[in-house]
Amino acid sequence: MAIIEVKNLHKIYDETNVPVKAVNGIDLKxxxxxxxxxxxxxxxxxxxxxxxxxxxxxxxxxEVVINDTKxxxxxxxxxxxxxxxxxGFVFQAYNLIPVLTAKENVAFIMELQKVSRKDxxxxxxxxxxxxxxxxxxxxxxxxxxxxxxxxxxxxxALASKPQFILADEPTANLDSKSTADLLDMMLxxxxxxxxxxxxxxxxxxxxxxxxxxxxxxxxxxxxxxxREN
Amino acid sequence: MIWSIAWRNVWRNKxxxxxxxxxxxxxxxxxxxxxxxMNGMMEQMITSSIQTQLSNIQIHHPDFLTNNDVRYxxxxxxxxxxxxxxSEHVMAVSQHISTQAMASTATTGxxxxxxxxxxxxxxxxxxxxxxxxxxxxxxxxxRSQPIVVGKDLAHTLNAELxxxxxxxxxxxxxxxxxxxxxxxxxFETNNSMFDESTVFVMKDDLxxxxxxxxxxxxxxxxxxxENKYTGxxxxxxxxxxxKLKVQTWxxxxxxxxxxxxxxxxxxYLFLLLILFGLAFGIVNAMLMAVMERVKEIGMLMAVGMTxxxxxxxxxxxxxxxxxxxxxxxxxxxxxxxxxxxxxxINLSVVSEGLQAVGYASIxxxxxxxxxxxxxxxxxxxxxxxASIYPARKALKLKPAEAxxxxx
Numbered sequence: 001m002a003i004i005e006v007k008n009l010h011k012i013y014d015e016t017n018v019p020v021k022a023v024n025g026i027d028l029k030x031x032x033x034x035x036x037x038x039x040x041x042x043x044x045x046x047x048x049x050x051x052x053x054x055x056x057x058x059x060x061x062x063e064v065v066i067n068d069t070k071x072x073x074x075x076x077x078x079x080x081x082x083x084x085x086x087x088g089f090v091f092q093a094y095n096l097i098p099v100l101t102a103k104e105n106v107a108f109i110m111e112l113q114k115v116s117r118k119d120x121x122x123x124x125x126x127x128x129x130x131x132x133x134x135x136x137x138x139x140x141x142x143x144x145x146x147x148x149x150x151x152x153x154x155x156x157a158l159a160s161k162p163q164f165i166l167a168d169e170p171t172a173n174l175d176s177k178s179t180a181d182l183l184d185m186m187l188x189x190x191x192x193x194x195x196x197x198x199x200x201x202x203x204x205x206x207x208x209x210x211x212x213x214x215x216x217x218x219x220x221x222x223x224x225x226x227r228e229n
Numbered sequence: 230m231i232w233s234i235a236w237r238n239v240w241r242n243k244x245x246x247x248x249x250x251x252x253x254x255x256x257x258x259x260x261x262x263x264x265x266x267m268n269g270m271m272e273q274m275i276t277s278s279i280q281t282q283l284s285n286i287q288i289h290h291p292d293f294l295t296n297n298d299v300r301y302x303x304x305x306x307x308x309x310x311x312x313x314x315x316s317e318h319v320m321a322v323s324q325h326i327s328t329q330a331m332a333s334t335a336t337t338g339x340x341x342x343x344x345x346x347x348x349x350x351x352x353x354x355x356x357x358x359x360x361x362x363x364x365x366x367x368x369x370x371x372r373s374q375p376i377v378v379g380k381d382l383a384h385t386l387n388a389e390l391x392x393x394x395x396x397x398x399x400x401x402x403x404x405x406x407x408x409x410x411x412x413x414x415x416f417e418t419n420n421s422m423f424d425e426s427t428v429f430v431m432k433d434d435l436x437x438x439x440x441x442x443x444x445x446x447x448x449x450x451x452x453x454x455e456n457k458y459t460g461x462x463x464x465x466x467x468x469x470x471x472k473l474k475v476q477t478w479x480x481x482x483x484x485x486x487x488x489x490x491x492x493x494x495x496x497y498l499f500l501l502l503i504l505f506g507l508a509f510g511i512v513n514a515m516l517m518a519v520m521e522r523v524k525e526i527g528m529l530m531a532v533g534m535t536x537x538x539x540x541x542x543x544x545x546x547x548x549x550x551x552x553x554x555x556x557x558x559x560x561x562x563x564x565x566x567x568x569x570x571x572x573x574i575n576l577s578v579v580s581e582g583l584q585a586v587g588y589a590s591i592x593x594x595x596x597x598x599x600x601x602x603x604x605x606x607x608x609x610x611x612x613x614x615a616s617i618y619p620a621r622k623a624l625k626l627k628p629a630e631a632x633x634x635x636x
């Protein structure tokens with residue numbers, strides 16, 4: 001069963017009085033446990049699509065259904081709560097809180113979910129160990145490399161036990177080794193824990209390792225290929 | 230954790246936060262000290278007036294105050310004074326015969342207020358005996374009638390210790406009579422107007438000069454152990470002596486009370502203006518802090534931080550920034566006020582001008598301890614107000630756009 005269902009999704013920006021169709025009628029289903037890359041050139045609409053799936057942007061037309069919830073029908077406050085409980089985010093620039101340590105960055109999401117201090121500290125450490133940076137738990141982001149920061153970012157995304165993780169160009173700022181290590185780690189999590197990952201990327205290294213690749217051009221899906229395992 | 234994030238964010242840009250904190254610290258230290266100085270000078274002026282001229286309570290014949298006519302006096306004033314001195318909180322009672330007169334020397338003359346006193350009783354009511362700069366306080370036995378005059382008056386009359394002063398005065402029959410007095414003491418208070426127009430003589434001498442029964446008095450001065458009981462004791466005395474006019478120092482000098490309450494209001498207004506100015510600095514600093522963290526705030530909103538929490542975080546940051554400076558500022562102000570409240574500030578450079586309006590040349594700054602608490606609340610309130618605009622700015626961010634914002 002699909003955990004994400006995108007139906008006839010449109011997004012038209014009209015900021016300069018010249019309507020721009022960023023997303024122009026996309027239908028997409030994502031099953032649990034998929035490792036999907038949404039690819040396409042710059043301006044093709046992949047980030048806009050990801051933002052609408054993540055509830056960060058409202059579609060002009062169409063709907064996004066996540067586990068039977070039409071998320072864009074939710075009120076603003078309910079939408080924030082829905083994101084907190086169901087969606088993990090990994091950003092291109094990591095976007096960690098610089099004044100918190102790696103552990104605190106991960107635990108912070110669980111605090112928003114009102115998890116007890118003991119449980120969130122325990123889980124934060126567990127996640128940091130799983131992402132390979134348990135020994136850096138008390139480091140602040142400024143003291144970590146880009147690859148390490150992105151690992152903290154993945155740990156943070158996993159902290160809320162989300163239905164799926166949306167990663168917007170997660171490897172764009174990483175070198176080859178860090179990218180390979182990060183992908184290894186995420187693929188392992190995907191295989192072992194059936195965590196669903198959806199990427200927007202134009203990084204060939206990610207595309208090569210994703211088992212489903214959805215290509216978007218001019219706001220429409222131009223191809224949707226699934227690799228045989 | 231939101232408290233922890235807010236506190237750590239304050240120290241993210243140390244220089245900027247320190248500049249704002251220093252502004253708050255100096256603003257508050259300067260504000261509190263100025264206010265304490267103003268308040269201290271005001272309190273000193275009132276206390277000095279009570280100690281030298283007014284006392285806490287005065288009792289007169291109801292018609293005396295119309296034109297200081299000695300015929301409207303208190304008969305059997307001894308008995309009234311006796312009863313008053315038995316009242317609660319009364320520390321000392323003194324009887325006066327006071328009226329207008331003309332004081333003359335061989336070269337010049339001037340109008341004065343002449344006050345006939347019993348020096349022993351008077352010493353419990355006023356501090357003139359302690360304000361002598363020359364001579365003594367009716368202690369020396371001389372053949373002629375003794376008089377104690379203000380320093381400025383002595384100067385006006387070209388008189389000095391041992392010199393004769395002739396007092397021309399209206400007697401009980403409304404006739405002008407004269408008496409010769411010899412200067413035995415010269416006093417100086419904080420109020421040059423008082424010093425320039427007041428003389429003290431023995432009550433019996435004055436009674437004899439104007440033909441008044443020495444048991445009578447034109448006024449009875451009452452000093453209390455604490456000024457705060459003035460209203461309460463005056464109320465009791467009014468009931469006890471319904472035929473006499475019982476007045477507090479506030480009734481006699483309503484301008485003091487007015488000036489006092491005006492000063493109290495100014496204390497807060499002055500600090501409010503300082504905080505108002507500081508609020509702009511705080512808003513500016515917080516606005517910069519928010520604009521520098523657009524991406525981070527966008528991420529927080531994206532991952533599930535409610536607008537209420539984002540608002541609270543910015544508000545807490547502003548409060549921490551202001552209150553840290555506020556606490557140091559209040560403590561600094563307190564230390565300065567405490568130090569100079571004991572050591573005093575010598576304002577002798579401008580003492581002539583100050584004494585003309587009744588201020589002392591050494592000022593002792595003071596404020597009620599509750600003032601510091603209220604200032605603390607005002608700082609928190611200012612921080613709350615100052616945080617609203619930056620916090621609202623943060624709330625207007627759209628997560629999807631903010632996350633991709635270039636730093």
